Amino acid sequence: MSALRLKKGASRKSAYDLRDPNTDVIESHTLAVVVDNEAGVLARVIGLFSGRGYNIDSLTVAEIDHTGHRSRITIVTTGTPAVIEQIKAQLGRIVPVHEVHDLTVEGTSVERELALFKVAGDGEKRVEALRLADIFRANVVDSTLTSFIFEITGTPEKIDAFAELMRPLGLVSLARTGVAALSRGDAPLT
Template sequence: MTLNIAKGSSSHSAYNLRSGYAETVERHVLAVLVDNEPGVLARVIGLFSGRGYNIESLTVAETDHQGHVSRITLVTSGTPQIIDQIEAQLGRIVQVREVHDLTMEGPAVERELALLKVAGTGEHRVEALRLADIFRAKVVDSTLQSFVFEITGTPEKVDAFADLMRPLGLQELARTGVAALSRGAAR
């Protein structure tokens, strides 16, 4: 006789057969403070590529010259279980001082800088300038055939501006990646 009990459906089981994690993929912003040494970034990237995790955005810069500390801000996606694994594995890298999941620690401020080259004449040129004004994008270079706009804001704002510029002649797009800090009192 076979029992038709769905896996993990009994609360009387001695074993917890249910996953404690949701199956939904979530976007997370991680701030990783590391020793500013050769090869540290390669180790962090290697952790992601070796396990098949994707990095959607990556910014790195030295934040403490005296202490030789750099901050890596990266955006990745995964189930809560995968994000926990990423944090744990990052924490095991010798040169990693701290790992913070800004998404889970509360409100955070995210910003990204982008440069967009838009070619256009006539009505397209006028429309590009009008949209740039609405999005508070600055013209940082101009020729008779094109503009280079600079825009700063959330990744969603940059995406929206780029989407509107595509039909107007968007030729090139360069993005810095997300820079983020948690809001409120210092840790």
């Protein structure tokens, strides 16, 4: 195998990134969008996704500035790098949108999700569910003689892992909030 022979300044990309930029690599990205807190803004943002056939894996919305009437929409979506860039550009053109940040590429971020699990069972399955909940640091928020409701907070992967372990133990239903994320360190994102 021959060595790469790149002239100095011949390429703006790192020699270590040897992926073909034209391949269709599907990536997951977390976008933080600061918008005006007014009627119809969420519908316009979601309409952008549905109108172009983009999928939303997770969506959370909350007001972040009461006096400035601003909300933050956190969206987890998947697509090729070109599709993600197109989504960010189109979001930025919507009038009530103030900022669009791609937390996946702007540096490290902290992502968390809250989930509630209802697990029904008795005997050994009940004991095993409690033991696993302790390992995953899930809290029991409701208990009857036949079921538990567990509350767990963590990364989406942690929530998925807990769900897989609870299924054979009697998982009845599951409710998830969606991902909330913030940039780590001194990043200026609100």
